[in-house]
Structure formats: structure tokens, C-alpha cells
Amino acid sequence: MLVTFHSPATADVTMLSDLAQYLLGIVGKRIGKRGVISSKELPEAISKLEAAITAEAAVRADEKSADGFAVARAPACTVLPNRAYPFLDMMRAARQQQADILWGV
Numbered sequence: 001m002l003v004t005f006h007s008p009a010t011a012d013v014t015m016l017s018d019l020a021q022y023l024l025g026i027v028g029k030r031i032g033k034r035g036v037i038s039s040k041e042l043p044e045a046i047s048k049l050e051a052a053i054t055a056e057a058a059v060r061a062d063e064k065s066a067d068g069f070a071v072a073r074a075p076a077c078t079v080l081p082n083r084a085y086p087f088l089d090m091m092r093a094a095r096q097q098q099a100d101i102l103w104g105v
Contacts, residue, residue: 001017002014034104035103046095
């Protein structure tokens with residue numbers, strides 16, 4: 001199932017519900033038929049998502065096998081920064097314009 005995020009600050013962002021649920025969980029929200037991240041909640045939500053991206057990057061940088069070689073990694077398209085970028089970009093634009101982000105399934 002797809003989830004589409006709407007904000008007057010930017011174009012819509014559509015993603016699979018599993019990814020939407022994961023990203024919303026990071027920022028402290030639950031996926032439902034409808035929801036909102038208010039403009040007042042955006043600074044904290046952005047900080048949480050940026051922290052998760054930074055934490056994943058640190059873990060991936062430290063991944064080594066027992067013999068010291070880098071562990072095979074998932075394709076770049078599955079890495080959190082790449083998958084979260086459109087949503088993070090939307091949140092930043094909405095914060096700048098003091099707009100809410102709404103979603104529906």
C-alpha cells in the first residue's frame with residue numbers, strides 16, 4: 001500500500017507504507033489512515049530523523065568482518081539516508097514555511 005504525504009510547502013511525497021511506518025516511527029508518529037506532523041513538531045521530528053541517519057551511517061562505516069574486510073552492504077537504494085531524503089526534504093521545506101505535513105493511506 002502507498003502513503004502520500006502532502007504539504008503546501010512542497011510537492012507530494014509518496015512511498016510504500018512499510019517505509020512510511022518506519023520513518024514516522026523514528027519521528028514519534030504512528031501511521032494511520034490520516035495523520036499530521038504540525039509545524040510546531042517539525043524541528044524535533046527533523047532532529048530525530050537526522051540523528052537516525054547519522055547513527056546508521058556510523059554503524060555502516062564501522063561494519064567489518066572478522067578478517068578486517070568490509071562487509072558486503074545492501075544496495076544504495078536501501079540505505080536510510082537515500083530512502084528518507086524526500087521525506088526529510090519535505091519536512092525541512094515545511095518547517096521553513098511553517099506548514100504542516102499531512103498524510104493518508
